[in-house]
Amino acid sequence: MAGPILSSGVRNNLLTLQQTTAQQNVIQNRLATGKKVNSAIDNPVNFFTSASLNDRSNQLTGLLDGISNGIQTIQSASKGIDGITKLVQSLQSTVKQAQADAAQNRPTKAGTALATAAEAAVTSKSLKDIALDKSIVGADALVTPATASSSGDLGIINTQTFLGLSITAGSTTYTASFSSANATVRDVVNEINKSGIATAFVDEKGQLNVKGTGSETVGFGFASSAVDGPTAISDAAGAATNDNAALGFSAGDAVVGTSSLTSSNVTSAVRSNLIQQFNDLRAQIDQLAKDSSFNGINLLQGDRLSVVFNEKTGTNQTKLDIQGSTLTADNLGISQAVNTQLAGFFNFQNDADLDKATAALTSSLTSLKSLSSTLGSNLSVAQTRQDFTKELSNVLTTGADNLVAADSNAEGASLLALNTRQQLSQTALSLANQADQGVLRLFQ
Structure with a gap:
């Protein structure tokens, strides 16, 4: 069934009104979504480029958690070294107390x-x-x-x-x-x-x-x-x-004789009492090192930490690999203290052994400083990459938004103009209808 036949003026005004309404819908959608490109139909190049930039930004943001965990793992090991350093310094103090008391077993x-x-x-x-x-x-x-x-x-x-x-x-x-x-x-x-x-x-x-x-x-x-x-x-x-x-x-x-000057075997009570204190502190070094883990990784127990910095794989992947060290009192060269002369132990009754203990503890502090410096360098790298990743992710997101984001001021002005045009179109359509109504009055 054919529809009513519209006059040319009515038809033109109706078409203009429909176009205006369609444009209003588009602009209203842009204002509602905040984007001028909402689908590939709007602008294929900008749409897919923006999607690619957002995808990479999201991947980098996902890596930030791993980087953060890596930083905490390094900091945990660093705090462990700080604690062990204090224990070694306490050991030095114990040795100095022993040295301050005169040895009683000198030959x-x-x-x-x-x-x-x-x-x-x-x-x-x-x-x-x-x-x-x-x-x-x-x-x-x-x-x-x-x-x-x-x-x-x-x-x-x-x-x-x-x-x-x-x-x-x-x-x-x-x-x-x-x-x-x-x-x-x-x-x-x-x-x-x-x-x-x-x-x-x-x-x-x-x-x-x-x-x-x-x-x-x-x-x-x-x-x-x-x-x-x-x-x-x-x-x-x-x-x-x-x-x-x-x-x-x-x-x-004589030097090669059979009855040289020998120890009196009299021990110092003060030095004897310091032996247990020394060994207790020494045992805490191993315990503290074992407790310096984060999220199951302990760089002071020989574990390996890998911190990934980008979203790529294979040879294009950038990461930081840190091989931990097994930190124990034995590995630091700190032997146990005893009251007699035994190989591999510090005899607290012997001034020469106390000197050896002092030298060993000084060497241990040097080793700890070196390890702390290495961890500090790795921590600096991880923190720098963390900041870089955050900033790069922000740059990518901003770039993606610039390709598809709508200018609310411009779109608002356009909508206002379209509303005005719509009102004018409606007025024009009304005037066109009045001509048809004039013909109708001839039959009245």
């Missing part, structure tokens, strides 16, 4: 008296001063007593022009040779004190005392020689060739 021995009461009566000096002032060599091989005018000597004939010392404590050996001319017991005492591994003094009884600075057995040898320094040192080290007896010692006290 020591006093020789027979080098001065007599008769000499004291003649010289009006103390036995100590008489012994210290005595010459080592004399005119013959007989001991010469001190007199009011002479200091006396130890009975070594003056043809022996060199004197030698050989002192051994543990793995350390000190040797020295010097001229015997005008040499006194005081010179020998001073030479022994230079060794650093033994000390010497003459007591009020006129006896020469030799004492180790640590708890290791001390081999002590003294000799005279007519040849040269090395020979004197060699003679001092031998039980059959030394002159220990001249100083009040026996040949058996």
